[in-house]
Amino acid sequence: MAEVLPLPSEGAGSGDHVQFRFRDDEPLMDPAVTVDAFIDQTNATAVRVEPGDDARKLLPHLGRIGLVEVNFPAFTDGRGYSVARILREAGYAGELRAVGDVLIDQLSQMKRCGFDAFAPDKPLDETDAKAAFDRWPHVYQPAADARVPIWNLRHGRNQEQNG
Amino acid sequence: MYKYDHYDQAMVDARVEEFRDQVRRRIEGHLTEDQFKSLRLMNGLYLQLHAYMLRVAVPYGTLSSAQMRALADIADKYDRGYGHFTTRQNIQYNWIKLEEAPDILADLAKVEMHAIQTSGNCIRNISSDQYAGAAADEEVDPRPYAELLRQWSTFHPEFLTLPRKFKICVIASEQDRAAMRLHDIGIRILRNEAGELGARFYVGGGMGRTPMIAPVIRDFVPLDQLITYSEACLRVYNRYGRRDNKFKARIKILVHEMGADEYTRQVEEEFAHLLSQGIEPPTAELERIRTYFQDPAFEHGALDALDRSDPDFALWVDRNTMAHKQAGYINATISLKPVGGIPGDASADQMRLMADLAERYSFDELRVTHAQNIVLPHVRKADLYEVWKQLDQAGLGTANIDQIDDIIACPGLDYCSLANARSIPVAQKISQRFAAGGKADALGELKLKISGCINACGHHHAGHIGILGVDRKGKENYQLLLGGSEAEDTSLGKITGPGFDEDGIVDAIERATDVYLRERGEGERFLDTYRRIGMEPFKEAIYG
Ligand code: SF4
Numbered sequence A: 001m002a003e004v005l006p007l008p009s010e011g012a013g014s015g016d017h018v019q020f021r022f023r024d025d026e027p028l029m030d031p032a033v034t035v036d037a038f039i040d041q042t043n044a045t046a047v048r049v050e051p052g053d054d055a056r057k058l059l060p061h062l063g064r065i066g067l068v069e070v071n072f073p074a075f076t077d078g079r080g081y082s083v084a085r086i087l088r089e090a091g092y093a094g095e096l097r098a099v100g101d102v103l104i105d106q107l108s109q110m111k112r113c114g115f116d117a118f119a120p121d122k123p124l125d126e127t128d129a130k131a132a133f134d135r136w137p138h139v140y141q142p143a144a145d146a147r148v149p150i151w152n153l154r155h156g157r158n159q160e161q162n163g
Numbered sequence B: 001m002y003k004y005d006h007y008d009q010a011m012v013d014a015r016v017e018e019f020r021d022q023v024r025r026r027i028e029g030h031l032t033e034d035q036f037k038s039l040r041l042m043n044g045l046y047l048q049l050h051a052y053m054l055r056v057a058v059p060y061g062t063l064s065s066a067q068m069r070a071l072a073d074i075a076d077k078y079d080r081g082y083g084h085f086t087t088r089q090n091i092q093y094n095w096i097k098l099e100e101a102p103d104i105l106a107d108l109a110k111v112e113m114h115a116i117q118t119s120g121n122c123i124r125n126i127s128s129d130q131y132a133g134a135a136a137d138e139e140v141d142p143r144p145y146a147e148l149l150r151q152w153s154t155f156h157p158e159f160l161t162l163p164r165k166f167k168i169c170v171i172a173s174e175q176d177r178a179a180m181r182l183h184d185i186g187i188r189i190l191r192n193e194a195g196e197l198g199a200r201f202y203v204g205g206g207m208g209r210t211p212m213i214a215p216v217i218r219d220f221v222p223l224d225q226l227i228t229y230s231e232a233c234l235r236v237y238n239r240y241g242r243r244d245n246k247f248k249a250r251i252k253i254l255v256h257e258m259g260a261d262e263y264t265r266q267v268e269e270e271f272a273h274l275l276s277q278g279i280e281p282p283t284a285e286l287e288r289i290r291t292y293f294q295d296p297a298f299e300h301g302a303l304d305a306l307d308r309s310d311p312d313f314a315l316w317v318d319r320n321t322m323a324h325k326q327a328g329y330i331n332a333t334i335s336l337k338p339v340g341g342i343p344g345d346a347s348a349d350q351m352r353l354m355a356d357l358a359e360r361y362s363f364d365e366l367r368v369t370h371a372q373n374i375v376l377p378h379v380r381k382a383d384l385y386e387v388w389k390q391l392d393q394a395g396l397g398t399a400n401i402d403q404i405d406d407i408i409a410c411p412g413l414d415y416c417s418l419a420n421a422r423s424i425p426v427a428q429k430i431s432q433r434f435a436a437g438g439k440a441d442a443l444g445e446l447k448l449k450i451s452g453c454i455n456a457c458g459h460h461h462a463g464h465i466g467i468l469g470v471d472r473k474g475k476e477n478y479q480l481l482l483g484g485s486e487a488e489d490t491s492l493g494k495i496t497g498p499g500f501d502e503d504g505i506v507d508a509i510e511r512a513t514d515v516y517l518r519e520r521g522e523g524e525r526f527l528d529t530y531r532r533i534g535m536e537p538f539k540e541a542i543y544g
Helices: A035-040 A055-064 A079-089 A104-112 A126-133 B006-027 B033-041 B065-078 B098-110 B143-153 B223-240 B251-258 B260-275 B283-291 B311-320 B348-361 B381-393 B424-443 B502-519 B526-533 B536-543
Strands: A046-049 A067-072 A095-100 A117-120 B045-047 B052-056 B062-064 B082-085 B091-096 B168-171 B185-191 B197-203 B216-222 B321-323 B329-334 B345-347 B365-368 B374-380 B448-451 B465-472 B475-482
Touching (some): A046 A055, A067 A079, A079 A095, A079 A104, B006 B033, B033 B045, B065 B091, B065 B098, B091 B098, B143 B223, B185 B223, B197 B260, B216 B260, B223 B283, B251 B260, B311 B321, B329 B381, B374 B381, B424 B502, B475 B502, B502 B536, B526 B536
Parallel strands (some): A046 A067, B168 B185
Antiparallel strands (some): B062 B365, B082 B091, B082 B345, B197 B216, B321 B329, B465 B475
């Protein structure tokens, strides 16, 4: 079954325009700093990950992170998807925001990899975006979201996976 | 063969709707051409020189008669009455209109087919041995594993924007009929000493401008960890594959630059981590898939002999058939390489005939081979003569499998916008030259492969004889390579020297084959003689 899209909350976040947000908590207003700066500044709570950054450097510091922005300078660079899953697999539960060249047709795969906020450079058409989030009736494989893969549904295993 | 359930069907149907919507947004101007390009590529649509080309996926090369008929109908309805079978066991149509593409995908979905991920920087259609489930020498049928990988890789959210395209091949016999080690990941299903089945992973092979033979990175992955291990291989590539240079972005460059040992170490680390994530499908799923690949209802005690009294038939049997695992049955290969024809092309009517024959004589199954031919995998020996007669009448009875005129050729400059030179006319000339006077027969097994540019879609590196089209001061020029092989004795061909024009290359090949005929030892193929005597005698004959 397609998921229900929560009402998007606009304009929140640290400078970037968050157009879609799938969280109930208050958005963190702290500025996001680079990965290296974040590791040095022990009071920082928001971090911005660029495609070449090693997301695993953040794992020892997950406890103090409230917001991770993952930048997609070009939609064709898919490293941010691995960043998102690695953070979620390590138990990161804070906001994971896709920023940059975020387009309609990548929204659903981003969400599956664990992104729960989207701040596209250029605002997206709301109707088309909603259709994109709701596009897939099922999923074939587990990812960072709660969707149950087809290969579990087929065998009566409907519970969420931890992956 | 595999059949969709309502889940598979729902996914393919959703894909058709998604693409229809994307085409609409493109036409309405909401998507730029650059944005749209990556979306249409993921649905198999390329812009070629004269029109769009649509590549349809044939998972692990297996087709039913109904599917083959649907492919014929598409050729008639949306193209010019032809289809072109490709080196990745798929089919391409060369004259497609963008506006009609969503309707074609909808027609395909009705017969459980699609064009998902047949292009673009993602995991492509999984290829396999064309004799899977029918070969006398296989350990098991490799297709259940290929099907599991198909499901895993379909719309995999992390791996849809990889550095570059990604091709996976699964085989399950020692003989390699699928160029397994020239894939990004090659998997061989085999048994360990304890008799358990597992997967040997070869990673980082490929052709293109920097051909590489994939090294083994893990000897044995237990089958209940197949997906997790694949995911680890892909994640390391997605994170660290080069994105600064399109020509260095394939995984072979990563494995080469990082070193196979270091790549392996990182994969093993990622694998250990992913095991804790529980991403492997339930084993019941593999069991479910296997039930679709059980043996058809073979007739036990079927007559295990052929009447070879018709000499033309006997010749075709010798050239175009392969031993079957079931007594009384045989694998019959239909050559799509008639003398002077376009390699891999079939007309809609020919497709329909092949579908009819499969339905009547081959338990409803056909296979596409990477050498661009079609196999009827389960023909009763008692029916073979009738099958051959019908094929022969339709112009499909050419007896030349693995001979010099069974040429693999890419579309080249006749269609492809990246080409430096035409491939098809060269293939036609070679086939005419060697078929005349029976020279092709005299040469025996000699695999010849032609690419119209350095991208190597025609596998020229892996031909016993390879031809590479280049641009020389604005003129089409052809380089000659010798000594490649895509089989279990994988090797890469070496360039003989300066290139030739279109007629010159045909003459040069003839001189090379004359050296072989003169020098060959007992039972030696062209490749064996080349490996024994080396390049020099060939060079002398070609340039001397
Ligand atoms: S080898 Fe070159 S010319 Fe041939 S199909 Fe590939 S890209 Fe086109």
